[in-house]
Amino acid sequence: MATGTAGATFPFELVSPERLLVSGExxxxxxxxxxxxxxxxxxxxxxxxxxxxxxxxxxxxxxxxQRIFVRSGFADVNGTGLTVLAEEAVPVEQLKGDQIALSIRxxxxxxxxxxxxxxxxxxxxxxxxxxxxxxxxxxx
Numbered sequence: 001m002a003t004g005t006a007g008a009t010f011p012f013e014l015v016s017p018e019r020l021l022v023s024g025e026x027x028x029x030x031x032x033x034x035x036x037x038x039x040x041x042x043x044x045x046x047x048x049x050x051x052x053x054x055x056x057x058x059x060x061x062x063x064x065x066q067r068i069f070v071r072s073g074f075a076d077v078n079g080t081g082l083t084v085l086a087e088e089a090v091p092v093e094q095l096k097g098d099q100i101a102l103s104i105r106x107x108x109x110x111x112x113x114x115x116x117x118x119x120x121x122x123x124x125x126x127x128x129x130x131x132x133x134x135x136x137x138x139x140x
Contacts, residue, residue: 008042009061011081014068016089021068025061029082031075032056032129040075040082049075051086053103053129055136067092069133071103072126092137100134 012026029040032054051073058066072087090099107127114120 010040010042010044012058012084013082014056014058014070014084014086014089016086021089021091022058022066026058026082027061027063028057028059029084030057031082031084032070033075034125040077044077044082046078048077051075051084053126053133055092055133056084056086056089069095069100069137071130095137097134100130100137104130104134 007027009025009027012022012024012029013020014022027041031038031040031049032052034050034052037054038049051070053069053071056068056070058068060066069090069092070084070086070088073085076083076085088103104127107123107130110123111120111127114123
């Protein structure tokens, strides 16, 4: 549950396998969680969530907004702030249509190869999320 004060900041880091993408103070971070989007503000209750493909929206200390495409990973909300560990993280302004298309093709192959109903359902949700991002960003 977010209980933060408007304008109050907290430490935020976004890490991908390649590098530390963001490290600093944030007023708000909207995270594409596997169970739906959630917003983190200062003093948010601690929890751990899985990510789905989507757009992470960060409002910095100065009120600036960053939008970053993330694919898979975890969000760790704790007493000291928020850390997002993403399998892939690309600022939206740097995202290319072929990157999303490749992810969609890989997800389609995953869906076709999985026979277990629960795993197939999860793979289908991942594929739907990728298609939603593609449509939202008009990259198709």
